[in-house]
Amino acid sequence: MIELQNIQKYFGENHVLKGVSVTVPAGGVTALIGASGSGKSTLLRCTNMLEVPQSGTIQIGDAAVTLAAGRKPGRDEILRLRRKTGMVFQNFQLFPHLTAVENVMEGLVTVQGWPRERARARAMELLEKVGMTVKAEAWPASLSGGQQQRVAIARALATSPEVLLCDEPTSALDPQLAGEVVEVLAQLAREGTTMLMATHDLRLAASIASNVVFLANGEVVEAGEARQVFGSPSDERTRTFISSLTAQYQTAL
Incomplete structure (x- = not known):
């Protein structure tokens, strides 16, 4: 709450x-x-x-x-x-030098100190949740705006925020x-995420x-x-x- x-x-x-x-x-x-x-x-x-x-x-x-x-x-x-908290911004704010899966992994690796293999597994789970596993290795510049925002949502969820x-x-x-x-x-929302x-x-x-x-x-x-x-x-x-x-x-x- x-x-x-x-x-x-x-x-x-x-x-x-x-x-x-x-x-x-x-x-x-x-x-x-x-x-x-x-x-x-x-x-x-x-x-x-x-x-x-x-x-x-x-x-x-x-x-x-x-x-x-x-x-x-x-x-x-x-x-x-x-x-x-996890934050989803208006203009996506993905790191352009990282792939979709690396964007989702980044906070887990650099802030929380997760091993890369574990962080990648978590990132792939979240990309599946937002329908983006097929684009896991894509660069942000190659994604549509809707796809970038879905990756951004996965990134915001990576640390399991309240x-x-x-x-x-x-x-x-x-x-x-x-x-x-x-x-x-x-x-x-249907899954009960507080937003x-x-x-x-x-x-x-x-x-x-x-x-x-x-x-x-x-x-x-x-x-x-x-x-x-x-x-x-x-x-x-x-x-x-x-x-x-x-x-x-x-x-x-």
Whole structure:
């Protein structure tokens, strides 16, 4: 489970997150939705301290960090939190000089000290899970965007994290390739993987999210079960935003 409490984040004078609190239940998928600049990606990156908020509490399982004015978290605190997470980025961020299987192996070998043979076996298991064993020896440059993102998902799962964080995992893909990634993430959701994702992809959010948080101007406007937020939102701003997403999705089709 993830607990984010009263997260405050500034970039200079820009107050990006204004006391945001979010709970992500274990075994569920929570989608952060909102317009560009709403703070959803910043909140996601604060969850594993890629962005350090000015104040608030972040808890993932039994690891917690509390931030306040005049107190910076220690390196060990941050690493303990990060080890609970796997991260899937918008633009894949695969190492171009490593093959697909080597990309998945890399963290196991260099960070966790696994023998290469054991790491390779684990990597091949994960590539099979995301349907990429046939491309195990391929270089990232030879893969489609959807294939690269599937390798990136396998890499994020390599260390068996408690939660998977996904930052706009389909936004760099055309609708057909995005469908490949949605299918993989949906399977992980069915298997009970705890996920927090920032997304503007209505198909992704509606198909796999159990809970939805709608952010606007750095604040939580509405949060609840996906069926309620998508089917009968209580706030006019939520209704307007979901209507705009639906129109964009239908146009793309």
